[in-house]
Amino acid sequence: MTRITQRDVAKVLGVSVMTVSNAFNRPDQLSSELRQRVLDRASKMGYSGPDAIARHLRSGKTNTYAVVFEEDLSYAFSDPFSVAWLTAFAEVMQHQHASIMILSATAAEPESLQAIQDAAVDGVAGLCGNQPAIAAARARGLPTVYCSMSEWPSGDGDYVVIDDYSAGHDIGAHLHRLGHRRVVMVHEAMYPGQSLLTEQPVEDFARALDQHRYGFYRTLYRARGIVDGLAGAQISVVVTESNSRDSGRGAGAIILDRKDRPTAVVGVSDVLALGVMDACAQRGLAPGIDISIAGFDDVPEAITAGLTTIRQPVRDKGRIAAELLLDPERPERRITLPHELIVRSSTRPVA
Amino acid sequence: MTRITQRDVAKVLGVSVMTVSNAFNRPDQLSSELRQRVLDRASKMGYSGPDAIARHLRSGKTNTYAVVFEEDLSYAFSDPFSVAWLTAFAEVMQHQHASIMILSATAAEPESLQAIQDAAVDGVAGLCGNQPAIAAARARGLPTVYCSMSEWPSGDGDYVVIDDYSAGHDIGAHLHRLGHRRVVMVHEAMYPGQSLLTEQPVEDFARALDQHRYGFYRTLYRARGIVDGLAGAQISVVVTESNSRDSGRGAGAIILDRKDRPTAVVGVSDVLALGVMDACAQRGLAPGIDISIAGFDDVPEAITAGLTTIRQPVRDKGRIAAELLLDPERPERRITLPHELIVRSSTRPVA
DNA sequence: AGGATGTTCTGTATCGCTAAAGAGAACAAG
DNA sequence: CTTGTTCTCTTTAGCGATACAGAACATCCT
Numbered sequence: 001m002t003r004i005t006q007r008d009v010a011k012v013l014g015v016s017v018m019t020v021s022n023a024f025n026r027p028d029q030l031s032s033e034l035r036q037r038v039l040d041r042a043s044k045m046g047y048s049g050p051d052a053i054a055r056h057l058r059s060g061k062t063n064t065y066a067v068v069f070e071e072d073l074s075y076a077f078s079d080p081f082s083v084a085w086l087t088a089f090a091e092v093m094q095h096q097h098a099s100i101m102i103l104s105a106t107a108a109e110p111e112s113l114q115a116i117q118d119a120a121v122d123g124v125a126g127l128c129g130n131q132p133a134i135a136a137a138r139a140r141g142l143p144t145v146y147c148s149m150s151e152w153p154s155g156d157g158d159y160v161v162i163d164d165y166s167a168g169h170d171i172g173a174h175l176h177r178l179g180h181r182r183v184v185m186v187h188e189a190m191y192p193g194q195s196l197l198t199e200q201p202v203e204d205f206a207r208a209l210d211q212h213r214y215g216f217y218r219t220l221y222r223a224r225g226i227v228d229g230l231a232g233a234q235i236s237v238v239v240t241e242s243n244s245r246d247s248g249r250g251a252g253a254i255i256l257d258r259k260d261r262p263t264a265v266v267g268v269s270d271v272l273a274l275g276v277m278d279a280c281a282q283r284g285l286a287p288g289i290d291i292s293i294a295g296f297d298d299v300p301e302a303i304t305a306g307l308t309t310i311r312q313p314v315r316d317k318g319r320i321a322a323e324l325l326l327d328p329e330r331p332e333r334r335i336t337l338p339h340e341l342i343v344r345s346s347t348r349p350v351a
Numbered sequence: 352m353t354r355i356t357q358r359d360v361a362k363v364l365g366v367s368v369m370t371v372s373n374a375f376n377r378p379d380q381l382s383s384e385l386r387q388r389v390l391d392r393a394s395k396m397g398y399s400g401p402d403a404i405a406r407h408l409r410s411g412k413t414n415t416y417a418v419v420f421e422e423d424l425s426y427a428f429s430d431p432f433s434v435a436w437l438t439a440f441a442e443v444m445q446h447q448h449a450s451i452m453i454l455s456a457t458a459a460e461p462e463s464l465q466a467i468q469d470a471a472v473d474g475v476a477g478l479c480g481n482q483p484a485i486a487a488a489r490a491r492g493l494p495t496v497y498c499s500m501s502e503w504p505s506g507d508g509d510y511v512v513i514d515d516y517s518a519g520h521d522i523g524a525h526l527h528r529l530g531h532r533r534v535v536m537v538h539e540a541m542y543p544g545q546s547l548l549t550e551q552p553v554e555d556f557a558r559a560l561d562q563h564r565y566g567f568y569r570t571l572y573r574a575r576g577i578v579d580g581l582a583g584a585q586i587s588v589v590v591t592e593s594n595s596r597d598s599g600r601g602a603g604a605i606i607l608d609r610k611d612r613p614t615a616v617v618g619v620s621d622v623l624a625l626g627v628m629d630a631c632a633q634r635g636l637a638p639g640i641d642i643s644i645a646g647f648d649d650v651p652e653a654i655t656a657g658l659t660t661i662r663q664p665v666r667d668k669g670r671i672a673a674e675l676l677l678d679p680e681r682p683e684r685r686i687t688l689p690h691e692l693i694v695r696s697s698t699r700p701v702a
Numbered sequence: 703a704g705g706a707t708g709t710t711c712t713g714t715a716t717c718g719c720t721a722a723a724g725a726g727a728a729c730a731a732g
Numbered sequence: 733c734t735t736g737t738t739c740t741c742t743t744t745a746g747c748g749a750t751a752c753a754g755a756a757c758a759t760c761c762t
């Protein structure tokens with residue numbers, strides 16, 4: 001019950017293995033009559049074509065590119081930002097007849113990094129540059145691209161990002177301009193054991209990060225921008241377990257049920273901000289009227305929710321990431337795309 | 352600038368290639384002191400571990416499984432049913448430390464089938480069994496699983512399905528019981544050139560399918576069930592370009608703007624039905640009151656929309672499909688899961 | 703006739719890795 | 733002193749395919 005190979009077909013026909021190979025790959029290298037005989041026979045014997053793995057080994061190429069996520073794959077397929085990015089990436093790959101492999105290498109499980117080592121791919125793309133998975137891919141000598149301003153300055157991978165600091169600054173400055181001086185920022189957890197769902201001064205938050213050497217993280221530049229944009233305001237931080245609407249709702253509960261509510265809440269992503277808006281709705285609070293809320297990303301849901309946010313070209317990020325992997329000759333390989341502050345009804349001047 | 356291999360490391364250290372291999376894979380086969388020396392040296396030389404492709408060739412396994420879609424990948428990541436299925440599938444794979452590859456082989460582009468031949472995977476899962484991609488995978492001798500009742504009776508692949516005919520019958524009978532005798536069914540296009548967005552008698556629809564030998568299609572069993580369940584009712588069909596909410600909205604426009612509206616509309620999927628509900632909303636018509644609407648799948652949006660539908664265990668489908676691929680020994684390999692009629696406010700007795 | 707050219711097919715050498723068997727040394731037991 | 737055992741490392745033989753360098757033969761030109 002062994003697998004049928006070119007050798008088997010060649011033996012039966014009394015031709016060389018090379019002839020069988022050529023019948024499948026280089027029709028000009030043999031008479032069309034013999035070629036037909038080979039293909040017919042192969043089909044009759046149940047040989048459907050050259051084995052992919054062997055061909056990959058010989059050629060050194062797989063025409064497959066990996067997308068690596070730090071989270072569980074259920075996140076990758078449900079978070080709207082992630083889906084939009086992945087879709088654009090996949091469209092380019094599909095158009096070029098390249099395949100994509102979806103990997104998850106969570107920081108929590110070091111053995112999941114093995115997946116990077118075991119992936120037969122020609123390149124790796126990820127949303128973040130400082131994730132161990134991207135580092136592992138670079139160690140293998142694979143081309144990499146990442147799409148969030150999250151890398152150590154020494155990092156040498158290709159990237160397509162927006163200026164997250166400046167974008168954060170725009171949001172912060174917007175709120176400051178509206179008169180907000182007591183603001184809570186909602187941020188996802190960055191390291192295990194980080195204290196969750198308690199309101200802490202931004203200084204404590206920053207100090208903890210320094211202690212844990214978490215100077216770089218996918219949303220940290222934007223968080224810094226927000227803080228600096230709010231120059232002089234009183235800022236506290238609520239850290240949530242994950243980057244999800246549910247988590248945002250949980251944070252909203254903490255923030256809104258206090259006696260002296262802040263005048264504004266800013267999430268480092270739209271899903272967090274939308275969760276806070278959910279919490280508002282549950283309490284009969286009107287975003288924009290009773291409290292201002294801002295997000296980051298401009299996911300589709302932000303439009304209907306009237307959420308003030310930063311629009312970033314997600315699809316361009318995904319598209320260009322794919323293009324960079326597919327075309328190693330392309331000269332511009334460290335790209336910063338423009339962003340835009342989108343003011344909607346969820347932020348208003350403080351009363 | 353050539354790649355570093357085990358041979359290079361071995362040569363530098365003056366040991367055999369096998370020793371380097373063992374250092375990485377079988378620590379018990381050499382002294383821990385030598386092993387450390389090998390690993391250190393390898394790391395210093397920039398060798399990060401055995402090459403995935405070569406290892407795959409040698410072992411004949413890749414620990415990677417393909418998911419193949421008939422549509423563009425943007426569909427795969429946006430359609431709620433597809434996403435739910437994919438997520439469950441991916442969770443099992445991730446848990447078993449297997450990788451997934453996402454392929455698209457559209458019927459429209461025959462050359463996209465090459466992707467199946469070129470995929471270095473151990474098995475292939477797809478939503479439909481009659482798609483050429485699944486057939487191509489079977490031709491390669493790969494294990495396959497499909498998840499919709501869409502296969503020719505002679506098909507011999509593994510599957511996890513619901514009884515789509517019976518489920519469709521439940522929906523049809525439900526509408527019939529409520530007194531509906533003039534019903535429009537909304538169905539996605541099944542072959543190129545099918546006449547779109549015109550209301551045609553169900554008999555014409557069926558005849559066209561026969562002529563095109565489209566006796567099997569992913570939603571056809573349920574369509575047949577619906578028709579039979581509505582026994583004796585006057586049924587017409589509107590065919591949409593694709594299976595999407597937008598398409599459903601377009602169909603809704605055709606159906607609702609007629610002089611004598613039907614009393615009920617049934618979509619062969621929830622997204623189509625939800626699109627029809629959108630069209631109702633645009634016209635100030637209340638589903639359930641002015642017209643009854645039913646769908647199929649019970650996607651999350653159906654709940655908030657109050658859509659009567661068939662609930663099917665999507666996540667179980669995805670999970671079991673993955674399990675079947677991962678465990679070739681599992682005895683039950685052709686599985687029919689239960690479904691359930693969920694009656695909500697969108698269907699009411701005819702006035 | 704002799705050489706150049708072209709067509710069609712064949713042999714060989716890898717691609718990078720690992721299962722399996724083997725070989726040499728050290729040590730213990732009989 | 734033989735035999736067996738254990739530990740450590742090496743040798744051999746591919747996995748299935750394709751690049752490359754011919755070889756055999758027909759064709760064409762001068």
